[in-house]
Structure formats: C-alpha cells, structure tokens
Amino acid sequence: MVDQSTAAPAAPANASADAPASSIGISIRKLYKIFGPTPDQFLERVQNGMTKQVLRDEHGHVLGLRDINIDMPAGGIQVVMGLSGSGKSTLIRHINRLIEPTSGEVIAGESDVVKMNHSELLRFRREKTAMVFQKFALFPHYTILENAEYGLEVQGVPTKQRRERSMKWLERVGLKGYEDNYPNQLSGGMQQRVGLARALSNDAPILLMDEAFSALDPLIRSDMQSVLLDLQQEIGKTIVFITHDLDEALRLGDKIAILRDGEVVQQGTGQQIVLKPADDYIESFVRDVNRGRVIRSRTLMQPGARIEGPDVDPSLVIEEVARLLSAENMEAANVVTAKGKHLGVLTMSDVIGAMVPPNPDSENQGEAATAANL
Known part of the structure; x- marks a missing residue:
C-alpha cells in the first residue's frame, strides 16, 4: 500500500531558527504526469488504476508520476529519493514547470505554478527559484565570477551590485581568490561550489537541487553536504534535494519522500522511515x-524525574548519547531543552537496543515458539 500520510509538520531541523520571512512552502497535490502524444486520453484510466506496464505496452505512453501529494516545509530541506526511473527528477522539474503536468497542482506559497501564464512563470523561475544541477552546468568561457553572477545578469541587476552579491557567495562557499579562473581550472567539487554560489546569489526562496552531489567523489560529496547544512542554518531556504542515496x-x-515507479511509497522524517518502513521495498x-x-x-526518551547523569539535547543522535554516557561512565542521561526544561530520561540500554536493528529470524523464531506453547 502506498503510504502518503504525514504527521503534523515539525520545525525543520536543518533550517535557521530565524528563517527569512521570504521562505515559502511547496504543496504538491494530486500530481500526474503521462508522457506521450495524447496523455489526457489516458488520465482517467490511470487514475482508476491502469498500471504503468499496461499504459506502456498497450497504449505507447509512459507513466511518469501518479497521484503525488507532498507538503514541503518552508525553510526546510525536503529530500526526494528513489532508484533510477522512480520519477524523482521528473517531480522536481514540475516545481518550476520545466515539465508540464498532465494534471494536478503545484502550490508555491499562495500561487499555483501550473496556472501561471508565460510571463508569470518566467518571473517565478527568475525570482522565486534557483536550480543546482548534477553536471554543474557552468559556462566554460565564463570566469567563475561571471558564472556566479549569470542569474543576476539575466535579471538585469546592475554590474556593481551583482558582482558584490556574487563575490559574497563565492567567498561563503570557499572560493575567494578563484573568481578569475575558468571552470576547467577547478576540481569537480569546486565547480559544484560555483553552481551553489550562483544559485544563492539569486536570493530565491526556493532552491532546487537535482542529484547535485552525485557526480562527486565520496569525500568531496560529504564536504559539500556539510557546506549545504552550514549554509542552511544561515539562509533558511526551502530546499528540494533529489538523491538516490539514503545516507545522503x-x-x-x-x-x-521515497518514490518507486512514479508513486510515493513512504514519506516522513528520517527516523519515521528507518523505524517504521512501510513495506519490503523501504525495508x-x-x-x-x-x-x-x-x-x-527525543524519540527514545521515557517520562521520568531528573536523575544523576548528563543533560542532552532532544535533537542529539543516540550515537552521540552513547559516546557521552560511555565517556562519563553513566547509565542514563536527562533530555533537556535549550531553555533547561526537563523532558525525560534516556538510558544506555534503550540506546543500545535502538542502535541494533531487529533480527527478523529471531522474531520469527520467537513467534513460532509462542505458537508452539499455545
């Protein structure tokens, strides 16, 4: 069964506590995409359950997306992941309407992108969204500075202003001193930093990142993830990030949100997906x-009065809690907010139990033993 249920949205963990008022959320509702010469002819049949294979084999059309419903938090990072062909890149291109939907809504703030006319859509793309691509998409004959300021040049921003803004972001992503170089003089990771600086220079509230770090070596990829998380604390953009990598x-x-064959299989926080996978595919x-x-x-803490032990933040991952408890030779910690409010207690035994995933064979053996004793 497809699980598209969502809990009440929590404050984005990676967003700045003082996210800009310009941050806008995105709501995707009942979105369908059928590729082919007459997609509207098959929309109702797909809505009524026609399979992807039947649509392709018998009617020569390809199902890209089926009934996508995702609420993306303003000022947070929404990841869309899945294997090749799952529809994730198709989905992100609907947000700025690089791909026209067959049916559905893409609400950015108060506006439905699907209903925008040509001039409204052009303004939305230039002022409200910026995109970072997997293959960098830099102009080889432009300097690094010229690449970074390209979006502002298209918008007609005066030369002095756009260069000041672009230099600010080049410096922020660690490229000060490289502004007069050309892309082929930089490593892959440095080129992707240029792409990120170009996107941030536009100061758009929505940042679309399509497999932005997938072409990078693992260490450089990890470094770019750290750069993005650090920047997000400062800028609080609404980021839609496409990846096929669960760790990322x-x-x-x-x-x-995890996609398979153009459908959302499960969505939620990372913890919800890891602890309660919706089906064998997610498992x-x-x-x-x-x-x-x-x-x-906060996921593992139990109610209880303050005990002897260290204080930990509710957002701290349990690996760090285990390290802290081991270093202090303690058996439990108090979970306490930044303002000192006591929320509960977290024990080392609970931490260790949660870090070791359940063994399906052990569970089956336990069930068999129980049945035998009935």
Missing part, C-alpha cells in the same frame, strides 16, 4: 542504515 537523504532531509533501503546516526534522543 538521512543526513540532509528534514522530510524525506531493503533502510536495512543497513546506521541507526545511531539517525534516531534522536
């Missing part, structure tokens, strides 16, 4: 996840 999704995402994704780096203190 769990590290970056305030919310995660296969999360089986080898380091749970200690995903599950947070």
Whole structure:
C-alpha cells in the first residue's frame, strides 16, 4: 500500500531558527504526469488504476508520476529519493514547470505554478527559484565570477551590485581568490561550489537541487553536504534535494519522500522511515542504515524525574548519547531543552537496543515458539 500520510509538520531541523520571512512552502497535490502524444486520453484510466506496464505496452505512453501529494516545509530541506526511473527528477522539474503536468497542482506559497501564464512563470523561475544541477552546468568561457553572477545578469541587476552579491557567495562557499579562473581550472567539487554560489546569489526562496552531489567523489560529496547544512542554518531556504542515496537523504532531509515507479511509497522524517518502513521495498533501503546516526534522543526518551547523569539535547543522535554516557561512565542521561526544561530520561540500554536493528529470524523464531506453547 502506498503510504502518503504525514504527521503534523515539525520545525525543520536543518533550517535557521530565524528563517527569512521570504521562505515559502511547496504543496504538491494530486500530481500526474503521462508522457506521450495524447496523455489526457489516458488520465482517467490511470487514475482508476491502469498500471504503468499496461499504459506502456498497450497504449505507447509512459507513466511518469501518479497521484503525488507532498507538503514541503518552508525553510526546510525536503529530500526526494528513489532508484533510477522512480520519477524523482521528473517531480522536481514540475516545481518550476520545466515539465508540464498532465494534471494536478503545484502550490508555491499562495500561487499555483501550473496556472501561471508565460510571463508569470518566467518571473517565478527568475525570482522565486534557483536550480543546482548534477553536471554543474557552468559556462566554460565564463570566469567563475561571471558564472556566479549569470542569474543576476539575466535579471538585469546592475554590474556593481551583482558582482558584490556574487563575490559574497563565492567567498561563503570557499572560493575567494578563484573568481578569475575558468571552470576547467577547478576540481569537480569546486565547480559544484560555483553552481551553489550562483544559485544563492539569486536570493530565491526556493532552491532546487537535482542529484547535485552525485557526480562527486565520496569525500568531496560529504564536504559539500556539510557546506549545504552550514549554509542552511544561515539562509533558511526551502530546499528540494533529489538523491538516490539514503545516507545522503538521512543526513540532509528534514522530510524525506521515497518514490518507486512514479508513486510515493513512504514519506516522513528520517527516523519515521528507518523505524517504521512501510513495506519490503523501504525495508531493503533502510536495512543497513546506521541507526545511531539517525534516531534522536527525543524519540527514545521515557517520562521520568531528573536523575544523576548528563543533560542532552532532544535533537542529539543516540550515537552521540552513547559516546557521552560511555565517556562519563553513566547509565542514563536527562533530555533537556535549550531553555533547561526537563523532558525525560534516556538510558544506555534503550540506546543500545535502538542502535541494533531487529533480527527478523529471531522474531520469527520467537513467534513460532509462542505458537508452539499455545
């Protein structure tokens, strides 16, 4: 069964506490995309359950997206992940309408992008969204500074102003001193920093990142993830991040939506997905996840009065709690907010139990033993 249920939205963990008032949320409702010469002819049949295979084999059309419903938090990072062909890149291109939907709504703030006329859509793309691509998409004959300020040049921003803004972001992503170089003189990771600086220079409230770090080596990729998280604390953009990598999704995402064959299989926080996978498909994704780096203190804490032990923040991952308790030779910690409010108690035994995923064979053996004793 497709699980598109969502809990009440929490404050984005990666967003700045003082996210800009210009941050806008995105709500995708009943979105369908059928590729082919006459998609409208098959929309009702797809809505009534026609399979992707039947649509392709018998009617020569391809189902890109089926009934997508996702609320993306303003000022947070929404990750959309899935394997190749799942529809994730198709989905992100509906947000700025690089792909026209067959049916549905894409609400950005108060506006439905699907209903925008040409001039409204052009203004939306230039002023409200910026995009970072997997293959960098830099102009080889432009300097790094010229690449970074390109979006502002298209908007008609005066030269002095756009260069000041672009230099600010080049410096912020660690490229000060490289502004007169050309892209082929930079490494892949440095080129992607240029793409990020170009997107941030536009100061758009929505940042779309399509497999932005997938072409990078693992260490450089991890470094770019850290750069993005650090920047998000400062800028509080609404970021939609596409990836096929669960570890990247769990590290970056305030919310995660997992797609398969153009449909949302499960969505929620990283913890919700790791702890309660919706089906075997999701289970296969999360089986080898380091749970200690995903599950947070507030998830495991139990009600109880303050005890002797260290204080930990409710957002602290349990791997760090275990390290702290081991270093202080303590058996439990108090979960306390930044303002000192006591929320509960977290024990080392609970932490260790949560870090070790359940063994399906053990569960089956236990069930069999129970049945035998009935």
